[in-house]
Amino acid sequence: MSNHPKIHPLHDPEAPQTRPTAPLVPRGASRSEHGDPTKDPLSQRPQHFVPLPPPKKRRRSCCCRCVCYTLCLLLLFVVAVGATIGILYLVFKPKLPDYSIDRLQLTRFTLNQDSNLSTAFNVTITAKNPNEKIGIYYEDGSKITVWYMEAKLSDGSLPKFYQGHENTTVIYVEMTGQTKDASGLMTTLQEQQQTTGNIPLRIRVNQPVRVKFGKLKLFELRFLVRCGVFVDSLAANNVIKIQSSSCKFGLRL
Incomplete structure (x- = not known):
């Protein structure tokens, strides 16, 4: 017999390479003596999950x-x-009222034996309401005072009345008072009159009012009026000559 040459298959480098579909190692061949690692008895134990408490909400006090x-x-x-x-x-369109001191009469100005000063004033005040649609109710509880420096000489109150639209009302007020230990006060008054020829007085008014807008009557307010008055003298039973005067108006709820 003639010897036939052996033919060995050659690997074609251009042929597509296919992966084996079957496992190289049969199933079960990777088991060890300890068993299948994919079936670990510890991994098969039931796991218990403890629920976390919900986050606490901040409560406002x-x-x-x-x-x-x-x-x-x-x-x-x-x-x-x-x-x-x-x-x-x-x-x-409200406008502020206007006030002026027109007349000041001193009916009593006596220094008693106990050094107390007894006084009595008659004051004439002109109040103007310039508003076309606003009325003013002057209520009870008002107070008007006359001061020289820090000493209160007399006090009184304004009458209760209603002031209509664009109205001018003349108010007459009687005031009386008594100042204790007024010997030094009388000396200061006389010296100032001789030196300057006038005496500065302050007149203050605290008046509760109710303002009427049309038919609407509002809650109670307070008019605060402060007037500075320079008079020629303080002679009893005589009309005091007012050399100058000016008033400032304020409002308080």
Whole structure:
């Protein structure tokens, strides 16, 4: 027999390389003497999960809530009052009243034996309401005082009345008073009259009023009037000559 040459298959480098679909190692061949690692008895134990508590919410204290509610109510009140005042101002166009001291009479000015000064004044005040649509109710509880420096000489009160639109009212007020230990005060008055030729007095008025806008009568306010008056002398039973006077008006809720 003739010897046939052996033919060995050659690997074609251009042939596509395919991966084996079957496992190189049969199933079960990788088991060790300890068993299948994929079936670990520890991994097969049932796991118990402990639920975490929900996060605690921060609770605001009752005091903080009360403060917040109070601030909100105050803010709403301020806004409402501001809006009301703005509307009234645009509709009625309010103007400040005007006051003047027209006449001042001293009916009693006596230094008693106990060094107490007894005084009595008659004051004439002119009050003007320049508003076309606003009336003023002058209520009870007013107070008018006459001062020299820091000493109160007399006090009294204004009458209760209603002042209509664009009205001018003349008010007559009687005041009386008594100042204790007034010997030094009398000496100062006489020296100032001889030196300057006048005596400065201060007249203050604290008057509760209610303002009427059309048919709407508002809550009670207070007019504060401060007048500076220079007179020639303080002679009893005589009309005092007013050399100059000026009044300032204020308003308080």
